[in-house]
Amino acid sequence: MPENPASRVALRHFDAMFDFDWRFRYPVQPSQHASAPDSVYHLHLSDVDYRMIGKAVPLTLFGEVDNGTVRSALPTIALTFDDIPAHGLLPSGETRVGIIRKIATALKRAGAPAFGFLNAGFGLNDPTATAATAAWRAAGLPLGNHGYSHYDLDRVGAAAFAADVARNEAPLVAAAGEADWHWFRYPFLSEGQSPAMRDAARADLKARGYRIAAVTMGFDDFKWNEPYATCTARGDRRGISALEKSFLADARTAAQNARTRAHAVAGRDIPYVLLMHVGAFDAHMLPLLLDLYRRMGFRFVTLPAAQADPFYAAANDLSLPGPTPSLAGPATLPLSGPAPGLCS
Incomplete structure (x- = not known):
């Protein structure tokens, strides 16, 4: 294909370009297309032309190709927030409703979807708790089940755990409305001390129609809320x-660790599911955090889109053997956490 001089100008502003118009022009009459005979008046491309265009563009430009399916060249993150409606200490002047509205605003401005997980037993003595959950839903953000009382399966056993999951459903249905709430996030990410306990929990969740929201990226973000209040x-x-x-x-380090583990476990980047919390410091930092991830090359996707990846099969189909897929393992780089004693 001859070089279009205009392309040299365009490449000052973009990484690359396709100039299909240049390819189809008559050299002696640039206002017309040298198209197939069935093209109308040589002004529009034919089906043959469009097929030729399609074949001329290698799919690998847009990412890895697996059995004809293109995987994005950019790694992806699905954002999830635990412990709605309340988590951590509140700085003076902050409210639960205000925190959720800050989080929702930052997500909207960044074009980042997110999924929240409700503990209806949290904040029962806080008159703003119901309004905080309503603010999450008013922002168009979906909700899933995190257990009414945030019970640890290891400590209470499968029967009490199942009862707590069921107890959370009525307030969850009331808050979620028409949205699909059949996603479950294990409190403390604990799935039982024994395969038998884990399998009992999975069987109950399957009977209730749940998928499990996995976690494949996190950095204990909740640890910053208390020192921030202080x-x-x-x-x-x-x-x-x-x-x-x-x-x-730590967010940067955790993302690097997750990618290293994914390549070790799966041989590739997977769509990562990030665990966060609805704390005051999370709300304060979310615009900067989302910008960090973008600068690292990530784009944001929904939880269902992320977990459509085959890596999450055992989280989506609870008839498969557990545990929930994760990237647990030795970290390549250590996390530091907030410096101890700040503001004390």
Whole structure:
């Protein structure tokens, strides 16, 4: 194909370009297309032309190709938030409703979908708890089940655990409305001390029509909420700045670790499911965190889109053997957490 001089200008602004118009022009009459005989007036491309265009573009430009399916060249993250309607200490002047609205605003501005998980037994003494959950749904964000009381399966056993899951369903249905709420996130990510306990929990969840929301990326973001409340109360800007830096540093490290583990376990990037919480510091940091992930090359997808990947088969089909797929294993790079003693 001869070089179009205009392409040299375009490449100053873009990584690359396809100039199909240049390919089909008559050299002696550029206003007409040198198209197939069935093209109308040589002004529009024919079906033959479009097939030729399709064959001319290698799918590998857009990512890895697996049995004709293109996997995006960019790694993806599905954002999930646990412990709605309440998590952690609140700095003075903050409210549960305000925190969720901040999170929803940051997500909308970044074009990032997210999925939340409800503990209806949280915040029963907080008159804003119901309004906080309603604010999540008002933002168009879906809800799943995190257990009414956030019970640890290891501590309470399969029967009590199943009862707690069921207890959370009525308030979940009331909050979720028409949206699909049949996603379950294990409290403490614990699936039982024995295969028998795990299998009993999976069988109950399957009978109730659930899929499990896996976790394949996280950095214990909740650990920053308490020191943030303390630093805010003291007006310690230096302490807050230190929290911000360590939060972003651990987020970056955790993302790098997840990608390293995914390549070790699956031989490729998988769509990652990120665990976060609805804390005050999460809300404070979310715009910066989403920007960090974008600069690292990630794009954001929904939880169902992420878990459509075959890696998550045992999370979607609970008739398959457990446990829930994860990237658990030795971390290549250590996480630091918030510096101890800040603002104390």
